[in-house]
Amino acid sequence: MKGKGRALVRLLAVQGAWSYERMTGVGMGFAAEPLLRALESDEPEHHREATARAAEFFNCHPYLAGLALGASARAEYEGVPGAQIRRLRTALCSPLGALGDQFFWAGLVPIMMSLALVGVALGAGAVGLATVVIGYNVARLLVTRWALWTGLETGMQVGTAISASWLPRAAARIAAPAGLVAGLAVPVVGAWLLSPVAGPRLAVTLLAAGATLALVRWGGARWTSLRVGLVFALVVLLWTRFAP
Amino acid sequence: MPIRLCRIDDRLIHGQVVLGWARALGIGDIVLVDDDVAASGWEQDLYRMAVPPELKVEFVDVAQGRRRLPEWESGPMAVLILTGKIETMSRLLADVPHPPPVNLGGIHHRDGRTERLPYVYLTDEELAELRRLESAGVAVSAEDVPGAGAVSLEGLA
Numbered sequence: 586m587k588g589k590g591r592a593l594v595r596l597l598a599v600q601g602a603w604s605y606e607r608m609t610g611v612g613m614g615f616a617a618e619p620l621l622r623a624l625e626s627d628e629p630e631h632h633r634e635a636t637a638r639a640a641e642f643f644n645c646h647p648y649l650a651g652l653a654l655g656a657s658a659r660a661e662y663e664g665v666p667g668a669q670i671r672r673l674r675t676a677l678c679s680p681l682g683a684l685g686d687q688f689f690w691a692g693l694v695p696i697m698m699s700l701a702l703v704g705v706a707l708g709a710g711a712v713g714l715a716t717v718v719i720g721y722n723v724a725r726l727l728v729t730r731w732a733l734w735t736g737l738e739t740g741m742q743v744g745t746a747i748s749a750s751w752l753p754r755a756a757a758r759i760a761a762p763a764g765l766v767a768g769l770a771v772p773v774v775g776a777w778l779l780s781p782v783a784g785p786r787l788a789v790t791l792l793a794a795g796a797t798l799a800l801v802r803w804g805g806a807r808w809t810s811l812r813v814g815l816v817f818a819l820v821v822l823l824w825t826r827f828a829p
Numbered sequence: 830m831p832i833r834l835c836r837i838d839d840r841l842i843h844g845q846v847v848l849g850w851a852r853a854l855g856i857g858d859i860v861l862v863d864d865d866v867a868a869s870g871w872e873q874d875l876y877r878m879a880v881p882p883e884l885k886v887e888f889v890d891v892a893q894g895r896r897r898l899p900e901w902e903s904g905p906m907a908v909l910i911l912t913g914k915i916e917t918m919s920r921l922l923a924d925v926p927h928p929p930p931v932n933l934g935g936i937h938h939r940d941g942r943t944e945r946l947p948y949v950y951l952t953d954e955e956l957a958e959l960r961r962l963e964s965a966g967v968a969v970s971a972e973d974v975p976g977a978g979a980v981s982l983e984g985l986a
Contacts, residue, residue, distance in 0.1 A: 606938040607938060642839075679842045679878070683847065744871050747878065748878060
């Protein structure tokens with residue numbers, strides 16, 4: 586199919602026109618346009634409908650959106666009825682959201698962030714950070730490309746292709762290593778953060794850990810892990826700045 | 830265990846349902862009520878991929894759903910019922926004694942619908958349909974994720 590390269594580049598900005606009304610739908614339509622262009626001369630009416638369909642409401646993990654984009658573009662060329670393609674897009678939101686969240690947000694991102702923090706704590710500095718940022722983006726590009734190519738190859742059979750691929754297994758298995766790396770990073774980074782201060786480091790650490798546990802346990806839904814983490818970071822920052 | 834929640838969400842099974850509500854309410858069984866999906870194996874395969882192994886997921890049509898409501902009400906697991914359309918939910922709960930509460934979780938933009946909340950777009954007819962449900966004794970409110978704060982139908986008018 587023509588336009589694969591351009592669709593891939595446009596997919597990188599799939600969230601660029603995010604709105605509550607269509608979520609990533611407009612970004613999907615923009616990325617689908619180069620793929621669907623070949624329909625324009627022969628079937629102008631179908632081309633119009635297909636492009637509009639591609640821009641309808643859509644929501645999934647941005648790095649995996651190519652699976653839905655490629656699959657629906659192929660289905661359009663195969664003359665699959667529009668209603669069927671709509672249902673494919675709706676049904677794909679679920680697994681592509683869940684698998685992407687598990688693999689990236691709860692797996693690869695914590696692993697890479699922990700490695701970056703450990704790198705800084707151990708003195709790797711800017712080189713360490715650059716390695717992590719570049720490594721993460723290479724992984725993201727490879728996954729985006731795999732997703733679009735797989736979608737384009739398999740069309741309406743994309744579901745079977747996803748369940749047979751590396752993705753569900755990796756998504757199910759990445760949580761344990763992510764927990765391990767993040768858990769190893771915490772004491773290393775904690776020791777590094779507290780190293781410039783004299784005073785009761787152990788007591789402060791225990792106090793902070795106790796306060797965190799109490800907030801998460803009894804603080805109610807308001808105290809999300811992000812908020813607790815930010816408060817914790819603020820306490821450490823103030824402590825390292827102003828402690829005697 | 831009772832049916833803890835009936836949710837209307839056009840994205841059907843996704844993160845807010847599986848991680849948000851199912852965890853918060855201790856759900857063991859997610860029931861997707863949809864005539865089309867109940868008849869389509871490949872769609873069920875896709876939705877199953879989005880659900881962690883410790884959660885049970887069932888696919889039924891409206892008729893089966895109506896028959897099995899008493900079974901879920903008295904069964905061993907807390908149940909979350911999910912439909913993609915308002916119309917499906919009203920058919921499911923029509924004339925049911927002591928209906929469970931209905932949660933509007935995600936009804937997105939379509940031609941003719943206007944924004945009521947960032948995640949709820951309704952036509953006037955759909956709002957009227959929800960009002961009919963409420964006057965039939967169903968508690969209806971909108972809340973995308975647990976703890977976000979429920980918005981009553983009055984707040985959507």
